[in-house]
Amino acid sequence: MRVVSLVPSLSEAVAVTLPAVLVGATDWCSHPVGLEVARIGGTKNPKVDRILGLAPDLVIANEEENRAADLDALRAAGLEVLVTEVRTVPQGFRALERVLAACGAPVRPRWLDEAEAAWTALPEPASRSTAVAPVWRRPWMVLGRDTFAGDVLARLGVHHLYATHPDRYPRVPLDELRAAAPDLVILPDEPYRFTADDGPEAFPGLPCALVSGRHLTWYGPSLAEAPRVLAEALRAAHP
Template sequence: MRVVSLVPSLSEAVALTLPGLLVGATDWCTHPVGLEVTRVGGSKYPDLDRVVALRPDLVLLNVEENRREDADALTAAGVPVRVTYPRTVDEALTELADLLRDLGAPAEPEWLAVARRAWAGPPPDGPVRRAVVPVWRRPWVVLGADTFAGDVLRRLGVTNAYADGVERYPRPSLDELRAHTPELVVLPDEPYRFTAEDGPEAFPGIPCALLSGRHLTWYGPSLAEAPTVLGAQLADPVVSPGRR
């Protein structure tokens, strides 16, 4: 079987579990490190001619990561596609197990078994913190309702202030974000690369946790270590006295 993945987390999952199956991936598929496959452009705007030229038996996509028109174009070209859409950790673990089994994995990979154990326990002890979770700025975009990353944070003791809204990715003003008076601001390093110099300064006096976007938003092998990595980062926020 020949597989092309347009989803970074699935590229990592397939490459680690079934070496040799993956023949194409996006420019953003950075794991496993040193992955050597044909690159087919970005997740949002892949080179579909290059994808088709690889003669894939299956192309992997995700509702949030990829565009519907690209999935439709591949289907029209006679290329089978599989579209994923996990919005909780449990859904992600199930979809991964189903996908790898269907691709021919003889057994559940060790990294997936480790991930199941890592997420099987209760949330950590301590108070639940109410947070806003920007994923972009200029304009500001935040996590809203029914998102995978939101469920990851919930299971780590962080409540998303926008989780009860209608929109999945609201675009509030900075003044509105501040008006929520969050106890914590969560700033991942992807899709926008928030850093200590670009992000915390917008929230003076509020603790800001700089998180690994890969561990917060990828649903693949990174899930095995995500609770430990994210837990440590959430426990060590920075506070900026500045304002921009």
């Protein structure tokens, strides 16, 4: 098999499970560290000609991260494209099983069993907190309805205040975010790279948790440690 991945989390999943299979990935595919495959552009602007030149048996993509027009162009060129749709943690596990099987994995990898066990064993939260979870600024955008990251937070005892918004990633003025008076502001380092010097200053008086975007938004090997890593970051900001 020769596989090109247009999704960072799926690139990691395939590379960890079937190292010889992955031949191409996006510029944003940063894991496993030191991944050495052909780079084919971004998730939103992949180089179709470059992908065709790799002669893959399969291209793996995601309906949220990749544009339909790019996927249509790949199909029109004769490539097989497998597209995942993941809005919850259980859907993430099912998508990973499907992708790895399509890539030729003979058995379910151990890391996937460990990841699913980590989430299955997660205790019911002793208490729940409210949060806003920006994913971008200029303009400010937050997690809205029906997102994988929102489901991750809910399972950790965090209700994000825009979970019922009509949009999945609504643009919300900063004044409105402040007025919502959440218990916590959650600032991931992707897709926008919030840092201690870029993000918390916009929310004076509110505790801010700087969290790993990979653990919050990726469905792949990082899921095994995500409950612990995220819970520690949330507790540090809001004991």
